[in-house]
């Protein structure tokens with residue numbers, strides 16, 4: 001099991017603009033702690049699904065993984081190298097090897113660029129000058145993502161194809177350089193429910209065919225259930241639980257994870273009686289609550305949770321959880337991470 005991407009205590013804080021009044025009275029500039037101390041390890045060849053509510057820092061984490069953002073602190077390691085330190089050819093190789101599939105295919109595509117050209121742009125950018133060679137590679141990629149006959153679609157504009165087809169174009173463009181690692185940020189959130197499964201299945205088929213490692217980012221726990229090898233649950237800038245899919249679904253530990261599962265509709269009345277409902281909204285990432293960030297919404301909160309931020313620690317086979325409920329004094333395992 002080789003790690004392809006590792007994060008070590010990664011933080012990304014954004015400055016918040018002060019209002020005019022705050023400026024006058026000299027209020028200290030605030031920070032949004034979008035990602036606030038994340039450590040994780042993605043294994044070559046796996047589908048790693050990162051789940052969290054809107055605002056929990058998922059997109060920021062995805063951008064940190066691809067060096068769209070540099071971390072405020074901590075390290076992002078890709079194939080053994082700190083990506084912040086890459087320059088020149090090393091950086092160019094990284095840009096080919098690691099790609100993003102964006103959430104919104106309409107925003108990601110220029111309405112005046114024909115889809116064949118859009119898919120071929122990364123090739124041009126990475127030095128494939130011969131236009132007929134480019135066209136051949138694009139057509140081959142278009143067939144892979146399901147355009148048939150590809151030639152008929154090559155010259156169409158984004159508005160001339162369906163939403164699902166536009167997402168296929170975005171996927172084709174992300175894969176045209178034959179990357180090894182792909183981040184898909186809410187890849188089906190903007191699509192009709194009826195075609196979501198097709199697009200996710202396409203991603204998984206391509207993953208097998210092209211030997212990809214996938215990081216899928218989603219607010220929808222159902223996507224993790226069907227497509228993940230491993231799952232991490234994110235809450236307010238931190239990973240609160242991480243394990244294999246089976247572990248997470250059969251033995252969810254963190255109260256937040258349990259609450260996420262209970263918001264998935266269940267046909268079984270017995271299960272619905274056991275639902276755990278969380279109160280309130282996700283607090284702000286500017287002033288997260290002291291102690292455990294989930295404590296104001298947690299039904300099991302006790303004193304320690306209000307003062308001490310729990311560490312992400314091992315609790316069973318490859319299962320990590322950041323919750324004081326599972327901390328037995330003297331059981332501090334090797335290799336635990338503090339936030």
Ligand SMILES: Nc1ncnc2c1ncn2[C@@H]1O[C@H](COP(=O)(O)OP(=O)(O)O)[C@@H](O)[C@H]1O
Nearest residue numbers: 014032034053054055056057058059060061285
């Ligand atoms: N470029 C930015 N500048 C300032 N704040 C940002 C920026 N990007 C994200 N944020 C803030 O960081 C937090 C996490 O955002 P994001 O990573 O987009 O979460 P998610 O993808 O889980 O919805 C939010 O509070 C968001 O407003």
Ligand SMILES: [Mg+2]
Nearest residue numbers: 058059060185
């Ligand atoms: Mg997002």
